[in-house]
Amino acid sequence: MPQEIVLAITNGRRPSSKWRRQMIRVLVDEIRKHNANSSRSECRTVCQSIVRQYPQSFADMTRKGILIAGGFNSLLQQVKARIENINRGGLYRQRLIKSRDGAGPQRGPTDA
Structure with a gap:
């Protein structure tokens, strides 16, 4: 953690x-080492333990x-917002790679 924290x-x-x-950037980087897209309940457990240990600094x-x-x-x-923002670019990159390969979604029949 940074010295100021x-x-x-x-x-x-x-x-x-x-x-x-x-601090949230550092925390999310550490969380993502274990799971790239942690669920809300997993993040909740981490946040609860931080607030329990340091209530004067982080409690609402x-x-x-x-x-x-x-x-x-x-x-x-x-x-959770930081995790979602980091992961947001992943879907776009996957779609971009698929469109370059030409393996995009097939269109269904249309009404004539």
């Missing part, structure tokens, strides 16, 4: 949005300090 965690404060995004809370819906939903949404 480690400092924020040890001081019990929230990292800036720039460093939080960087109101200004009064009340935990919102488990405290991990925003982190989960960011992680």
Whole structure:
């Protein structure tokens, strides 16, 4: 993890949005080493454990300090969105390769 994230965690404060995004990039890269397209439930388990370990830094809370819906939903949404964005280019590339080979989908009969 970047040094700024480690400092924020040890001081019990929230990292800036720039460093939080960087942490999510690192986290998703590590998740993708095991599974290229992790399910939402797998990502949920990871996000829950992060929020349990570092609630002051990553939990979703109101200004009064009340935990919102488990405290991990925003982190989960960011992680899952990052995974989907990385995987998005894969389908386009596959279609592009198929169209170059000429092995595209066959058209069915049309009404005459």
